[in-house]
Amino acid sequence: MSKLNELKSHLKKGNIYKRDELQKWSSSIDRHLSQLTSNGVLKKVGPGLYHFPKKNAFGFEPPADQLLIKKFLDNDNFLITSFNSYNALGVGTTQLYNKQIVYNHLRSGDIRLGNKLFTFKKKSAFPPKPTKEFLVVDLINNLDYLAEDQPKILEKALEKAMSLNKHSLGHAIEKYGTPRTRKLLAKKLLLCQKN
Incomplete structure (x- = not known):
């Protein structure tokens, strides 16, 4: 042979x-x-x-994204997401984005795997699966990158946050929020408690 x-x-x-x-x-x-x-x-x-x-x-058959990224990172500690996920929150985001984001602990930058371009973002924490609480926090973290009316989306996202489970939301804000997001959501939570 x-x-x-x-x-x-x-x-x-x-x-x-x-x-x-x-x-x-x-x-x-x-x-x-x-x-x-x-x-x-x-x-x-x-x-x-x-x-x-x-x-x-x-x-x-092209390889599954999950397999590709697992092999590329040499672990399965990552979350594949996209700004399109925010559309499920019902806060007025309707734009379709063709960019997939990979939250992980090792790499940053745009990397082409298979025939797709993935944006790797190094994060200290992310959930194994996106929850509504995580998505609201993530949307506010990424507000500047959205192509929609940002002030309007922010207002609706903050409203949406108030309708979610406060304990899970608090956990998501603490674990996944940027300092700006934490500040915005803390202010909104305080206002709601006063009213």
């Missing part, structure tokens, strides 16, 4: 591999990777990342 076929024998369809992982099965990994990508067996999907795509009736 040729060295190239030996390397191929270790690959499983649908998996994503790091160059370093494949190195253990090849003494000339860069040459082999070049051959495998040029003949379409592997697809390069990111810096040092290779996908062995499965084929379906429509062609090759």
